[in-house]
Amino acid sequence: MSYLDNRKLPKDTRSCVGGFRYEGHKKQLRPRYAQSEIGEPFIPKFSAIASEGQKVAPPNEDWADNTTVLTGMTTDSYTMDEKIVYSPPIGRVMGRRCSRLVWLLASSILCILSVVSAPIMCSLPIIAPQVGFSMPPIQCDVDCEGLLFLMAIKTIFLVIAIGVLYWRKAMADMPRLYFARAALTFLVMFILFAFWLFYIARIMFERYDNYKYIVSYSTSLLDALLWTHYLSVVLLELRRLRSQFIVTIVRDPDGEMHTFNIGACSIQEASTEILRFYTTRFSSFNIQLDNARQTAVAKQSGMQGGTAGFKMYNIEQFGGGQETVSEVNTRALMEAAARRRIGGYAEVMQEEIDFEKRVKKRKYRLMAATEDAFSHVQNTAESGTQKVGINNQMDSLTAAQNVFTWIVRPLTKYLKTTRLQSRHPSGEVTRHIERCLTLKLSHRTFLQRFFSERIPQKEKMEESKWSVICDESVSSGVQHGTYIVLKSHNADIDCGVQLVCTVSSIPFFNLTEQAKSGSEKFSLKISNESAV
Structure with missing residues (x-):
């Protein structure tokens, strides 16, 4: 029944709430979904009859037992998730x-x-x-x-x-x-x-x-x-020593960036040099901490998983079964997802500030507890050298265990906050304390192992698996504008790391000599304001 008719609308008892009745308005309703630039709606007009498709006559005896009306089907889904562009490399054959x-x-x-x-x-x-x-x-x-x-x-x-x-x-x-x-x-x-x-x-x-x-x-x-x-x-050897190119390396996903220079070489040789530079100069990537912070930011901004997604439905199945979405609609969806993400910048900033405060608070608590424990053990050792008849003498292992008992609580809290508890087992920490006490090292030297940007490896790493992605053949030479992506396939360290490398050439420097003339003369100008 149309709203434009002059007839009286029928009563709807479902709209009665608390003794009030809501009557329909005679003005035409606004469309629910915005129109695109080319006049194509995101979701076409709904028609249950057209969506049922080809009708089949039901049996006479139980035709109404299992009646289903097909109202729509999911055709396209657009999210901000990363799509896999390159297939993973084949293992060692x-x-x-x-x-x-x-x-x-x-x-x-x-x-x-x-x-x-x-x-x-x-x-x-x-x-x-x-x-x-x-x-x-x-x-x-x-x-x-x-x-x-x-x-x-x-x-x-x-x-x-x-x-x-x-x-x-x-x-x-x-x-x-x-x-x-x-x-x-x-x-x-x-x-x-x-x-x-x-x-x-x-x-x-x-x-x-x-x-x-x-x-x-x-x-x-x-x-x-x-x-x-x-x-x-x-x-x-010598050809690579002369610097000709500058390589800018950006690590994904944390965005840490470094630059270094290389000589004339092929892309695969440059990739080897980049990996050696990355292993020695970059800080260790903590994937557990990165995932935890992304999850916390996603919860604060109201987006689970850190993504904002939209789904497109083709209810009428127009277009002869071709389930496509126009470019204009796709762009509009992506802009809407970006606006939803940008809207929660305050929550993201607050989460970052709170995390930094929490890390600093537990770091300084650990420093205070470690300094107190080391001072007690070192004072006992100094008194033992002066007095021969002291009774509470301990060997290095027992002293290390006592120090570890003293600092285990703040150390555990700090390692849990930074997601490093799996990298520092208790046995390794005790041996490290024993080594520091034996060599008479300070508590700051001991704590540098936990505060350092380099995470110690548990065991010797025999092989590091990487793959190089480049538009050109990796046997060709490096030139200005070469774009290289190095993808890590290691299970533990550097898990999920990609190195985005951009090569730029060092320019030719044209130096000219400018003679300095010795005839410069100067005069002192004194104004009324500068007079004392």
Whole structure:
């Protein structure tokens, strides 16, 4: 029945509350939902008949027992939750492990061949006649012996150089081929192949009888290998020492930022340097504390889980089953969610202030209790050195247990507030107290373990799993504007951490000299106001 008719509206007894009756107004009601910029409503007009779809004739005997009217269905949901853009990497597979072992074995064999090739070349003319291969007799004069001594010295230098540069544990397992190292490997293989081919074809098969030339040829091979090693030092080590780029690192989700400089390198090499810098310079990320603070802020602002979400319903199922939402409506939903979040800034600020006050209060209580406990133990030790007949002497472990009993209550409260109780078990704390008492360290030194931004690790971490995300290939070089994201896949430490890295180049500095003239003269102006 329309409100625009002149007929009297029927009475509705459901609107009678406390003896009053609410009559309908004759003016047209405002639409409940706002219209978008293109005139498309968020939710179309409801029609139960159209939403029922295709009708099926019910059985005659029990057609009204289970009658259901379909009024709508959820089609789209928009929240402020983070959507997973990149799939997690595959775990350690057998193929990659085998390829690493093959590369290690091949490089070891190549290093051994590089070291023993020159001595074998000098020894073959002596060993060949003993195995049935005819060779002319050799004669080695003083110059030849000097070349043999020089070859031995260069061989020792080559062994030391290879051991210092290559005989060490790799810092990272890179996802792509390390181009510079692979190029140097193929260069060494080519040098060995070329020298051995010339040696077999021109010296062994032609039975060359000048042994001094053979020794000189072997020394030339050592020279080529040494120069290749110098080239590898320049390409692999010295090239990265010259600063060319500035890397800005922002840790997600807490937003801690640091910058450092790197040289010319590939993206995967830069990622390795970034992770080493992050491990040594950044503070430890406490995911338990971060989750607790986000939950508290969400409760204060009235949004559970820290998100504000809206759902779209397609009741009439218009559009032929295509469940889509226009871009304008999506933008309006996101703006509404942002306004709901920004509206609770006062509660968020108050929660942050209260948390900082609570941490400081428990921190200073712990400092006072620890200072009192350490002073009592140290005073007893000093009196024991002066008086031999003291009765309450204790060893370091018993004294540490007594100190721990004294400070366990404020320490537990502080660790619970900062969500660090799992990082500092009681046994480790007692051993730390015993060490400080034995070395006569102050209470501030003892408390620095709990107040430090670096959380001590429980055990040695053999491997840290990360993945690099970049628009370009990780084997390409770093340039201005390169955007790198390093995602952590560790279970305990750095859980849920992402490093957002932006690379910018260091500009060229154009300096000019400006001469200072010595003809400057000054005058003193005295006004009436400045006169005394």
